[in-house]
Amino acid sequence: MQSIYHFDECIDRRGTGCFKWDNPNSVGKLPMHVADMDFAVAPAITRAIARRAQHPVYGYTQIMPEYYDSVCGWQKRRHGWTVERDWVIPVIGVLPIVAAALRALCGEDRTVMVQPPVYDCFYHCIERNHCRFVCNDLVLDRRAHTWSVDLDDFERTMVREHVSVFVLCHPHNPVGRVWTRAELEGMAEMCIRHDVVVISDEIHSDILMPGHRHIPFASLDPEVAARTITCTSPSKPFNMAGLQIANACISNPALRARVMEEIFASNAWIVNPFGVVALMAAYDESEAWLDACNAYIYENYRYFDTFVREQMPGYALSPLEGTYLAWLDIAQSGMSSEELYDILSRETGLKPCVGANYGAPGRDFLRFNLALPKSRLVDGCRRLCSVVRRIGGHDA
Ligand SMILES: Cc1ncc(COP(=O)(O)O)c(C=O)c1O
CATH class of the missing domain: 3.40.640.10 (Type I PLP-dependent aspartate aminotransferase-like (Major domain))
Structure with a gap:
């Protein structure tokens, strides 16, 4: 998707101290967990902080x-x-x-x-x-x-x-x-x-x-x-x-x-x-940035939803109305959210959030953060699918 805001850019977070990528163990991992974005902030925000930082x-x-x-x-x-x-x-x-x-x-x-x-x-x-x-x-x-x-x-x-x-x-x-x-x-x-x-x-x-x-x-x-x-x-x-x-x-x-x-x-x-x-x-100053960001997240959601429908029979996303958090029903795997998370994390480096942590009704779900460049999402889908295909699924 064309945007003047570079949501497609894969930012290297190492050295920032930010969660997810800033840790030697994160090499090769794709953490789609904690709820912040893998996008640069709106330009007006960077400018405002730089201006304020000038005053010592x-x-x-x-x-x-x-x-x-x-x-x-x-x-x-x-x-x-x-x-x-x-x-x-x-x-x-x-x-x-x-x-x-x-x-x-x-x-x-x-x-x-x-x-x-x-x-x-x-x-x-x-x-x-x-x-x-x-x-x-x-x-x-x-x-x-x-x-x-x-x-x-x-x-x-x-x-x-x-x-x-x-x-x-x-x-x-x-x-x-x-x-x-x-x-x-x-x-x-x-x-x-x-x-x-x-x-x-x-x-x-x-x-x-x-x-x-x-x-x-x-x-x-x-x-x-x-x-x-x-x-x-x-x-x-x-x-x-x-x-x-x-x-x-x-x-x-x-x-x-x-x-x-x-x-x-x-x-x-x-x-x-x-x-x-x-x-x-x-x-x-950043409403236009936010509108573009929401549109980008929506395209990511549509990509993920189509991917799940076409490549992962029996799995399903809840319709996304707000937030950038996709909620995937994994009951078809026959595993708990902890078990499937362990396999995904160990074998592919993909790290969604464990549904059971959100309370009992979440035990058959994993939460994926969609606020990331499309190329990383595509990579995440590939990793997820490799595990889903290998473990097969029971008839739910
Ligand atoms: C629903 C909800 N409330 C609060 C927070 C955390 O907010 P804060 O960091 O401002 O305390 C989050 C962070 O993910 C959240 O999802």
């Missing part, structure tokens, strides 16, 4: 008013959501926001609901912050390979387990769903009915496949917003996770004050000066 003072950083304009402007333009400046709290990452919110919200009743298969760090974050998690498993339609919310179970679990907080992953990592308005409204209604606060992790909300629109959970209506902590960041869509910049958006002043107290308590509000300028360059 890298001290503690105060946020300037234009920063809030960038954050609010982005939400308005891209998602039609009106965010007021006062709602925005810059923080060093999304997980630090989730952790702070859990500490602020989980009183005596420390029960938090999640929707497996889901981002594995949620489990660790909940437990390390002395809460317990309960599960409203997503439901798989094995013929269409789609995942949906079981709303009856959503409500039953909330009531039975005395849930006080729900962590929504929107869009959903790893199943790649972008929740529809009807689905969001269904969940919101239950949260209002049972007085549950929602942490809506929207870190993947800017990576959208054609035909899909992200609806911020808090944008549904003011009553929903009043019980929602929204987490956003340019880190996934603009490939700048190492710069550690994210924002909590909370319209309810009382809720905001409680969460802010916990963010202050952990000093997670002192952000990186390079993250600040990079965020502004991303949101103010």
Whole structure:
């Protein structure tokens, strides 16, 4: 695919300290695992960082008013959501926001609901912050390979387990769903009915496949917003996770004050000066780059999907609506995700993520990162197929 942004270029990450390639053991390996991109960032981001680096003072950083304009402007333009400046709290990452919110919200009743298969760090974050998690498993339609919310179970679990907080992953990592308005409204209604606060992790909300629109959970209506902590960041869509910049958006002043107290308590509000300028360059100057990047990821997804259909009978991808994470059903192999991962990693150097790590409903799946040059994806497909052909498959 032709693009002025060089997504096809295979960047050598060695010497950067970044995950995946920067390790002597990674020679010959194709790690399609951790959720960052193998693409260079948008040119405006590099320029902004270089400009800032010219000034030799890298001290503690105060946020300037234009920063809030960038954050609010982005939400308005891209998602039609009106965010007021006062709602925005810059923080060093999304997980630090989730952790702070859990500490602020989980009183005596420390029960938090999640929707497996889901981002594995949620489990660790909940437990390390002395809460317990309960599960409203997503439901798989094995013929269409789609995942949906079981709303009856959503409500039953909330009531039975005395849930006080729900962590929504929107869009959903790893199943790649972008929740529809009807689905969001269904969940919101239950949260209002049972007085549950929602942490809506929207870190993947800017990576959208054609035909899909992200609806911020808090944008549904003011009553929903009043019980929602929204987490956003340019880190996934603009490939700048190492710069550690994210924002909590909370319209309810009382809720905001409680969460802010916990963010202050952990000093997670002192952000990186390079993250600040990079965020502004991303949101103010890099929309065209993001659109091209999403288009490239979509072509990678189509290539992978066609490859799986044509070369790997019985295997299937869930339809990708958002994120750059492909979710492959490997039940046909007759192996667990750990077993198949071990073979792939040992024999081919391919390193996807083990589905079982995302919770029980993920045990027949592997997650592949599609934000990489096409040539590497083609190489990955070849490696995957060599193993799938050799191990054969049982009749599922
Ligand atoms: C759903 C989700 N939330 C949060 C994170 C991590 O965010 P941060 O690095 O800003 O803490 C990730 C990273 O993969 C993620 O997929």
